[in-house]
Amino acid sequence: MSGRGRYLLGKAAWALIVVFVVISFNFFLFRVLPGDPAKAGARDPRLSPQSIIALTERFGLDKPVFVNLEDGASPFDSQYFAYLGALSRGDLGMSYAFRDEPVADLLGEALVNTIWLILPAQVLSILLGTMLGLVAAWRRGTALDVVSLTFSLFLWSLPTFFLAILLLVFGSSYLDLPTAGKTTIGAQYASFWEELFDIGRHLAMPTLAFTLVLLGEYMLIMRSSVLDVFSEDYILTAKAKGLSTFRIIRDHAVRNAMLPMVTLIALNLAFTVSGAIQVEQVFSWPGIGDLTVEAISQRDYPVLQGAFILIAVAVVIANFVADIVYGWLDPRVTHA
Amino acid sequence: MTAVVQATAPPTAPATTARRWRAALRRPMGLIGGGMLIIAVLTALAAPLLAPYDPYAPVRVSIQDIFQAPSGAHPLGTDDGGKDVLSSLIYGARVSLIVGFTAAAITTVVGGLIGIVAGYRGGRIGIGLMSITDFFLVIPEIALQIVIVAIAGQSLVNIILVIGLLGWATTARLVRSQTLSVRERKFVQRARAIGAGDAHILRRHVVPAVLPLMIANTVLVISLAILSESTLAFIGLGDPTVISWGQMLNFAFNRGAISAGAWWALIPPGLAIVWVVLGTTLLGTALEDALNPRLKRHHLEKDRSIAIPRSPAAPLARRAAGDPATVLAVRDLAIEFDSPSGPLRAVDGVSFDLRRGETLGLVGESGCGKTTTILGLLRLLPPGGRIVSGSVRYGDDDLLQLDPAEMREVRWSRLSLVFQGAMNALNPVRPVGDQVAEAIRVHERGIGRRGAARRAGEMLERVGIGRRRYGDYPHTYSGGMRQRAMIALALACRPDIVMADEPTTALDVMIQAQILELLAELGREMGMSVILVTHDLGVVAQTCDRVVVMYGGRVAEEADTARLFADPQHPYTQRLLASFPDLAHPGRRLQGIPGSPPRLDAMPSGCAFHPRCPFAFERCPAEVPPPFDLGDGRRASCFLVEQGAAARPSGPHLPEAPRG
Numbered sequence: 001m002s003g004r005g006r007y008l009l010g011k012a013a014w015a016l017i018v019v020f021v022v023i024s025f026n027f028f029l030f031r032v033l034p035g036d037p038a039k040a041g042a043r044d045p046r047l048s049p050q051s052i053i054a055l056t057e058r059f060g061l062d063k064p065v066f067v068n069l070e071d072g073a074s075p076f077d078s079q080y081f082a083y084l085g086a087l088s089r090g091d092l093g094m095s096y097a098f099r100d101e102p103v104a105d106l107l108g109e110a111l112v113n114t115i116w117l118i119l120p121a122q123v124l125s126i127l128l129g130t131m132l133g134l135v136a137a138w139r140r141g142t143a144l145d146v147v148s149l150t151f152s153l154f155l156w157s158l159p160t161f162f163l164a165i166l167l168l169v170f171g172s173s174y175l176d177l178p179t180a181g182k183t184t185i186g187a188q189y190a191s192f193w194e195e196l197f198d199i200g201r202h203l204a205m206p207t208l209a210f211t212l213v214l215l216g217e218y219m220l221i222m223r224s225s226v227l228d229v230f231s232e233d234y235i236l237t238a239k240a241k242g243l244s245t246f247r248i249i250r251d252h253a254v255r256n257a258m259l260p261m262v263t264l265i266a267l268n269l270a271f272t273v274s275g276a277i278q279v280e281q282v283f284s285w286p287g288i289g290d291l292t293v294e295a296i297s298q299r300d301y302p303v304l305q306g307a308f309i310l311i312a313v314a315v316v317i318a319n320f321v322a323d324i325v326y327g328w329l330d331p332r333v334t335h336a
Numbered sequence: 337m338t339a340v341v342q343a344t345a346p347p348t349a350p351a352t353t354a355r356r357w358r359a360a361l362r363r364p365m366g367l368i369g370g371g372m373l374i375i376a377v378l379t380a381l382a383a384p385l386l387a388p389y390d391p392y393a394p395v396r397v398s399i400q401d402i403f404q405a406p407s408g409a410h411p412l413g414t415d416d417g418g419k420d421v422l423s424s425l426i427y428g429a430r431v432s433l434i435v436g437f438t439a440a441a442i443t444t445v446v447g448g449l450i451g452i453v454a455g456y457r458g459g460r461i462g463i464g465l466m467s468i469t470d471f472f473l474v475i476p477e478i479a480l481q482i483v484i485v486a487i488a489g490q491s492l493v494n495i496i497l498v499i500g501l502l503g504w505a506t507t508a509r510l511v512r513s514q515t516l517s518v519r520e521r522k523f524v525q526r527a528r529a530i531g532a533g534d535a536h537i538l539r540r541h542v543v544p545a546v547l548p549l550m551i552a553n554t555v556l557v558i559s560l561a562i563l564s565e566s567t568l569a570f571i572g573l574g575d576p577t578v579i580s581w582g583q584m585l586n587f588a589f590n591r592g593a594i595s596a597g598a599w600w601a602l603i604p605p606g607l608a609i610v611w612v613v614l615g616t617t618l619l620g621t622a623l624e625d626a627l628n629p630r631l632k633r634h635h636l637e638k639d640r641s642i643a644i645p646r647s648p649a650a651p652l653a654r655r656a657a658g659d660p661a662t663v664l665a666v667r668d669l670a671i672e673f674d675s676p677s678g679p680l681r682a683v684d685g686v687s688f689d690l691r692r693g694e695t696l697g698l699v700g701e702s703g704c705g706k707t708t709t710i711l712g713l714l715r716l717l718p719p720g721g722r723i724v725s726g727s728v729r730y731g732d733d734d735l736l737q738l739d740p741a742e743m744r745e746v747r748w749s750r751l752s753l754v755f756q757g758a759m760n761a762l763n764p765v766r767p768v769g770d771q772v773a774e775a776i777r778v779h780e781r782g783i784g785r786r787g788a789a790r791r792a793g794e795m796l797e798r799v800g801i802g803r804r805r806y807g808d809y810p811h812t813y814s815g816g817m818r819q820r821a822m823i824a825l826a827l828a829c830r831p832d833i834v835m836a837d838e839p840t841t842a843l844d845v846m847i848q849a850q851i852l853e854l855l856a857e858l859g860r861e862m863g864m865s866v867i868l869v870t871h872d873l874g875v876v877a878q879t880c881d882r883v884v885v886m887y888g889g890r891v892a893e894e895a896d897t898a899r900l901f902a903d904p905q906h907p908y909t910q911r912l913l914a915s916f917p918d919l920a921h922p923g924r925r926l927q928g929i930p931g932s933p934p935r936l937d938a939m940p941s942g943c944a945f946h947p948r949c950p951f952a953f954e955r956c957p958a959e960v961p962p963p964f965d966l967g968d969g970r971r972a973s974c975f976l977v978e979q980g981a982a983a984r985p986s987g988p989h990l991p992e993a994p995r996g
Contacts, residue, residue: 018474029483140634153621157614159563159582161570162606165589169599231633233760240716241775241825242747245636251774252763253636259765270476274567277478281571282589293571296486304483311479319474330765331809 007327015320022312027083030305092306096298103306106291111310113182114287116203118276121210126265129215133222134257137230138249148219155216160275164209164282171205178202180284206283213275214268221264226257259330266322269315359626366626369618376612380429387423391579395419403598413600415584416591424579425604431580432562432612435496439561442500443507444554448546450504451511456519456534456542466512472505481564485573492575499564507553511546518545548627555620559613566609581605633718641717643672643724644736663832663865664690664713664751669726671705671712671889673936680936682708682721684889687963690833695856695866697880697897699873699912701933705889706869707756710835714751715743730833749779752826754819754836754855761822762810769796769806772825779829795824799854816847820854827858834859835867840875852879873916877901882969885909888934888944891963893972905972908945943974951976 066080086093092103132152136145155163171177182202189195229235230253238248277289284290288307295303327333361367379386388411395401401418404410412421454465481498488494518524524541532540568574569582570589588601671683683705690696698706712723713735728735735746755761762771772792776783783791793803799820801813810818819839826834836855840848856879859866868880876883876897883900885893885908893906904910914927931948934940940947946956955975963971964978 014470018471021471022475030487138636140637153617154610154614157559157610157617159566159570159606159609159613161567161589162585162609165585165594165602165606169594227634230636232635233755234763235635236716237753237755237761237825238763239635240714240747240753242744242749242778243774244744247778248636252766255765256763267473270478273476274478277482277571278567292482296482297572299486301487304486308479308483311476315476316474332764332811 004327007333008324011320011323011327015316018316019313022316023084023087023309024080026305026309026312027080030301087309092309093302095303096300103302106303107288107306107310110286110288110291113285114276114280114289116182116199117206117210117279117285117287118272120203121207121214122272124207125211125214125218128211129218130222130258130261132215133219134226134249134254136219137223137226138245140227145223149223152216152219152223155212156220158213158216159278160209160213161278161282163213164206164279167205167209168282175204177205182286202283202285206279206285209282210275210279213279214272217268217271218261218265222257222261225260226253228260229253229257232256255329259326262322262326262329266319269318273311273315361622363622363626365618366622369615369620369622372611372615373619376429376615377433379426380433383426383430387420387426389420389423391419391424391427403593403596403601405598406600412604413598415598415601416587416593421584421600421604424584425581425608427579428581428584428605428608429612431492431575431578432565432609435492435499435565435580436558436562436612436616439496439500439503439565440554440557442497443503443557443561444550446501447504447507448511448550451508452515452538452542452546454508455512455515456538458516462512465508469505469508469512472502473509477502477564478567481568482571482573485568490573490575492578495565495568495573495575499561499568503557503560503564507550507557510553511550514546514549515542518542549624552620552623552627555616555623559616559620562609562613562616581609635718637719639715639740640719641712641715641722642736643722644726661691662689663692663730665727665729666690666709666713667727667729669709669712669728670724671708671717672722672724674720674722675937677937679722679724681939682889682936683712686726686886686889686891688884688891688894690865690867691882692832692865693860693863694881695859695868695879697876697883698867698869698886699871699876699883700886700892701871701912701929703933703935704886706886707837708889709886710753710837710867710869713835714747714753745779748775748826748831749829750831751833751835752829752831754822754826754834754839756838756841762818762825764810766809767807768801768810768813768821769793769803769808772796772821772828775825775828792824792828795828796821798827798858799824815843816851819843819847819851823851823855823858827862827864830862831864833865833867835869837869838871839868840872848875855879873913885912888939889936890944890960891971891973892945893974894963895970895972896968899968899970905966905970905977906945906974907949907951907976909972911948 067078090104092107094100095103095106132148136148139145168179172179178201183195183198189198235248235252238252243251273289276287277292279285280287280289281293288310291303292307294300295307361370384390395418397418401414402416404414404418406413410420410422412425415421415424450465450469454462454469480502484498485494488498518541521541524537527537527541565574565580566582566585569580570586572586574580574583574586576583582605584605585602588598588605593599593601666689667687669683669686670681672679672681674680686705686709688696698709700706708717708721711717712721713728715723715735717723723736726736730746730750733742733746735743738746762768769789769792772795773785773788776788776791777785780788789806793806796806797803801817801820801824805813805817810821813821822839826836834855839855840851843851852875855866855868858864868875870876880897883893883895883897884891885900885906887908893900893904893909895905900909901913904913908929911927911929915929929948934944934947940957942955942957942959943949943952943961946952949956953975959975961973961975961978963973965971966977
């Protein structure tokens with residue numbers, strides 16, 4: 001097998017292992033910690049009697065936790081394997097709070113909204129952050145560098161929710177932008193474009209808040225990564241070859257500096273998740289974060305569990321994608 | 337690893353930990369950050385004295401108490417519960433800092449231990465620990481924090497534990513790589529070899545080396561922990577029994593502060609978080625920079641390397657009156673480096689000629705200015721380096737007077753370089769052939785992509801690599817092949833002059849000979865002049881027509897190779913030759929030169945060699961000896977030479993020139 005194939009296979013295997021551990025961990029967590037939500041859920045007064053029966057059945061609360069060791073019973077007839085089976089069917093259970101709606105449906109809808117929020121902000125902040133970091137590193141020590149460095153450190157220190165609140169107030173009082181939700185309540189749209197425009201107005205400030213939050217960090221990472229590259233001998237070679245500064249940066253610096261960026265952007269997704277939760281809460285944007293916060297206040301454990309699995313798996317997949325990109329950018333990793 | 341520019345940064349005394357701390361706090365960043373943090377800590381400690389009200393005392397609330405605008409009684413107004421915002425703000429510092437400090441302490445201890453064990457033990461335990469670490473790096477912290485706090489209960493202790501115990505993976509990774517590098521260091525391996533126990537090595541070597549970095553990291557972790565706590569509190573997972581800034585914002589935001597226009601309930605707690613987080617971040621960043629001053633070089637900084645008055649229409653014509661066989665004439669070249677104690681001279685008044693088609697050896701111990709000189713000729717000095725005087729005549733031009741665009745034209749197409757460490761001199765993520773073709777395309781416009789690729793392929797063929805490897809990356813090449821590729825790159829534009837800086841260091845002896853032969857052969861074939869920088873006199877004897885010996889940034893002696901070996905004039909040359917194994921006289925004892933070459937910041941007065949010279953007399957420390965012309969292109973900078981042949985030290989112990 002080629003080096004590249006082996007590399008990708010190894011990374012894929014690792015991603016699968018992590019996903020499996022996350023899923024098992026999730027099961028374990030919700031049964032071991034004080035206040036066992038599975039049992040607590042079965043006593044939840046908000047649930048109809050049918051739901052409670054369904055819940056007991058689903059969690060197999062009358063069955064052993066991990067492995068069924070009773071005579072004659074299948075060893076897999078346990079809560080853990082019931083859970084794995086349900087998961088493999090995409091069944092994440094029913095929400096307590098949202099009157100018996102399937103968790104998977106709730107999460108699916110919220111996920112689409114979260115992607116609406118995350119994607120433009122990620123793309124914008126990566127583009128702006130890398131460019132700003134590149135220029136700041138190139139002009140190290142100049143006023144431009146100092147200003148953008150200070151700006152980035154300040155943005156980094158700003159709690160996301162606080163920035164979001166400031167932008168919310170600013171947007172609603174000066175730009176007449178809506179403060180909550182995805183669309184104007186009760187609005188009738190003449191066309192698809194009108195609806196899109198309405199969503200855009202709702203998205204503007206959340207996207208800006210998210211972009212700014214991510215921007216500071218990306219700029220800092222890119223700056224230090226580019227500075228590392230600029231100290232390398234091959235940059236001196238490129239200069240000795242008579243290349244212009246522009247060509248050196250374009251052909252020799254950017255790709256090399258993007259290597260650590262790729263890893264860090266992926267690792268930073270955890271940070272992105274945290275940001276999404278906060279921005280969504282402030283702007284009541286109906287995404288995963290808003291749903292999670294709602295689930296916390298309602299103690300809606302199935303939703304909380306589902307959101308946890310979804311977030312963790314999404315981040316693992318994103319890291320896997322980053323590994324693929326890294327292998328493509330850097331010929332060295334697929335060699336050895 | 338960074339071999340190319342070894343002779344650049346002036347050596348200075350190693351920094352102690354205490355000195356680095358002071359250095360960090362002297363930076364504006366560290367000073368401001370430390371100050372901000374101290375103010376926050378003092379506020380938290382003195383909260384009962386500073387706060388006008390006790391925010392924990394129960395109050396009876398009436399409607400008109402809620403969201404009162406700032407007034408004399410309430411400098412920052414009141415919140416949604418009718419409480420004094422300023423008092424809550426002051427007490428809130430306590431929670432933020434307690435969570436920040438304790439969670440960071442947990443993170444550091446757990447991450448530090450795991451990192452040290454993983455790095456020090458290696459093997460199966462190390463791999464296992466690192467897998468766990470990688471796992472925790474991938475899992476989004478906030479999701480775990482939310483889930484655990486939501487289930488386990490929202491107490492301050494749980495919050496601290498969750499933040500502290502989930503954030504250790506980054507620290508572990510950092511500490512592990514640091515431990516690994518310490519473990520590989522010579523003194524640790526030596527300690528292990530003489531039977532020192534693990535506990536001893538850990539206590540005496542590993543921990544002291546890892547600790548400073550860990551402390552800087554801890555400071556940064558504090559800021560992360562404070563942010564995490566405020567985030568949890570804001571999304572409704574704070575401890576309801578304590579007052580924290582995140583919770584203040586949560587209540588104000590969710591209980592109508594915006595519609596009431598009560599900015600005073602929102603802005604101050606937000607800014608308080610920014611204050612503490614920014615303070616710790618600044619301090620941590622300054623500490624990290626001071627501990628890890630890795631970013632000295634910057635090859636693309638604005639070029640400030642020429643500090644010679646411009647003389648556009650000047651003395652070139654007069655100077656050019658020299659020998660037409662001379663392809664490069666260096667005169668009075670002086671180069672300085674900035675240092676905390678003022679500029680230091682690395683090259684001082686160096687002059688020499690390079691004739692067409694000859695190979696000139698530039699010889700001397702490390703740190704004598706050889707590399708700096710040739711980098712200076714191409715105006716490629718690292719930041720802080722400056723050419724302060726001199727001229728470099730090439731054809732009708734003084735290279736030191738060209739504007740940057742003209743200089744770019746000259747580089748590589750006329751003067752090219754073979755770098756010392758070819759591993760680092762080639763870009764690791766681009767195919768080798770591309771890197772050769774790139775040089776051709778830059779200087780020969782109109783040759784086209786395919787023409788350049790064809791020529792690059794020919795060059796690779798010519799140096800014995802073969803076209804087949806055109807598309808391969810540098811890491812797939814062996815050391816010798818990389819150096820061949822470097823030569824192909826240097827000759828690709830058929831320059832007049834190739835400068836090779838220790839081109840065979842780090843290669844094994846057989847390969848060394850091949851590379852040098854290749855360079856000499858191609859040089860002859862293409863009619864190029866070669867400047868060979870080396871400290872290997874064997875190489876000089878085999879390949880060079882003439883030799884320039886440098887010491888302390890000056891030329892000590894210049895002569896034909898045969899004469900230099902037969903009858904060295906400068907005591908330094910004599911010593912250098914005596915320390916070099918001579919195959920013609922295998923029984924002779926080698927004599928090293930006592931002492932070491934001078935540091936730039938401690939350059940001896942007068943003749944730089946006088947402290948190590950057995951023939952030094954009173955004039956040597958007092959005056960700089962000028963080069964004395966001894967005829968036949970032979971010069972030596974030593975007063976002994978001036979006094980004539982009678983006083984000249986002759987050396988019966990000196991070897992004869994190996995090639996006669």
